[in-house]
Amino acid sequence: MKRVVAALSLLGLALAQEAHRVVVTNPTTPFNREVNGLLIWVLVFAVLVFGVVAGALAYVTWRFRAKPGQQGEPPQFHGNDRLEVVWTAIPVVIVLILFGLTARSLVRVNQLPAGALKVEVTGYQFWWDFHYPELGFRNSNELILPAGVPVVLEITAKDVLHSFWVPGLAGKRDAIPGQKTLLSFTPEKPGNYYGFCAELCGPSHSRMLFRAIVLPKEEFDRFVAAAKDYAPPVADARGQEVFQQNCMACHGVQGKMPPAVIGPELGFMGNRVSLAAGIVDYTPEHLKAWIKDPAAMKPGVKMPGFPQLSEEDLDALVRYLDGLKVEGLDFKALPKF
Ligand code: HEC
Numbered sequence: 001m002k003r004v005v006a007a008l009s010l011l012g013l014a015l016a017q018e019a020h021r022v023v024v025t026n027p028t029t030p031f032n033r034e035v036n037g038l039l040i041w042v043l044v045f046a047v048l049v050f051g052v053v054a055g056a057l058a059y060v061t062w063r064f065r066a067k068p069g070q071q072g073e074p075p076q077f078h079g080n081d082r083l084e085v086v087w088t089a090i091p092v093v094i095v096l097i098l099f100g101l102t103a104r105s106l107v108r109v110n111q112l113p114a115g116a117l118k119v120e121v122t123g124y125q126f127w128w129d130f131h132y133p134e135l136g137f138r139n140s141n142e143l144i145l146p147a148g149v150p151v152v153l154e155i156t157a158k159d160v161l162h163s164f165w166v167p168g169l170a171g172k173r174d175a176i177p178g179q180k181t182l183l184s185f186t187p188e189k190p191g192n193y194y195g196f197c198a199e200l201c202g203p204s205h206s207r208m209l210f211r212a213i214v215l216p217k218e219e220f221d222r223f224v225a226a227a228k229d230y231a232p233p234v235a236d237a238r239g240q241e242v243f244q245q246n247c248m249a250c251h252g253v254q255g256k257m258p259p260a261v262i263g264p265e266l267g268f269m270g271n272r273v274s275l276a277a278g279i280v281d282y283t284p285e286h287l288k289a290w291i292k293d294p295a296a297m298k299p300g301v302k303m304p305g306f307p308q309l310s311e312e313d314l315d316a317l318v319r320y321l322d323g324l325k326v327e328g329l330d331f332k333a334l335p336k337f
Pocket residue numbers: 125126127140141243246247248249250251262263264265266274275276277278287290291298301302303304306317
């Protein structure tokens with residue numbers, strides 16, 4: 001008994017933990033509240049069905065148990081039409097109710113609100129690209145969104161099937177090569193939301209994460225204004241040279257993106273909270289380790305390592321990349337979901 005109480009209170013503590021909010025108990029978007037409501041209905045019926053079935057079983061076992069002194073088999077009987085109709089009809093009604101509720105929720109969460117912000121989402125082995133066609137910039141692996149504004153994501157993939165999933169914001173959507181799938185939701189709470197690829201897509205599928213960074217509207221607008229007429233800063237001239245010689249073929253820095261995208265956009269590297277599709281925190285040390293040997297951090301990665309670069313060149317390169325940022329914004333301070 002003591003152990004059960006201890007386990008339950010631990011579970012309660014875990015659910016209440018600020019840093020690891022469980023989405024089901026803390027929905028922060030209309031999308032998730034809708035799904036949560038549906039889940040509660042399903043749970044109510046499940047508990048009801050379990051209670052009635054387990055209760056009936058217990059009652060029958062007790063009521064028809066062998067009495068002292070009883071000899072041989074008790075009297076046998078077969079069938080009860082009325083009972084059978086009732087226990088068929090009730091589950092049918094429950095299924096119909098759940099069907100109706102599900103259909104209503106589906107219609108609601110699949111609505112495409114007018115005036116939504118459009119973002120094109122593309123999955124690659126093993127990273128994500130986010131393009132804002134109306135705002136004229138792109139970012140990779142970190143989807144920056146304004147709080148309180150509905151978004152419509154147009155999701156696709158370039159190589160194999162992936163699936164876009166930010167549990168804290170909305171349900172999953174498949175990312176399918178050659179096809180667009182739509183997902184719409186309205187983030188409400190500013191925060192740093194963990195995202196995942198939810199479709200087995202290759203050796204580093206489990207390292208194909210990302211973040212959705214929801215900013216207060218004013219901060220988002222400030223970022224957009226800065227991103228629109230962004231002149232990528234050159235924090236280190238030698239670093240820029242190394243970048244142009246070794247990295248430009250695959251990576252863009254806002255506007256200098258080659259038409260065939262091979263690697264993530266690095267234009268706002270210095271603003272990042274995470275690196276390499278969300279697998280480690282963004283720090284200059286991790287950045288340096290990644291450039292030297294990305295395969296050590298992500299098996300099967302499509303970026304070659306650069307062990308041939310000298311320490312000085314590597315450091316200059318890291319300084320250059322770390323300098324690529326919009327000043328005055330700190331996404332690391334946001335709460336995590
Ligand atoms: C052949 C193409 C190619 C070249 C050349 C290349 N990269 Fe990459 N790079 C990629 C790909 C593809 C990824 C995505 C890897 C993943 O996460 O699966 C990547 C990822 C990265 C990331 C992580 C991006 C993020 O969003 O977190 C950084 C940083 C990076 N590369 C820097 C460099 C630097 C610096 C150079 C030059 C020294 C370079 N890359 C050269 C293809 C390339």
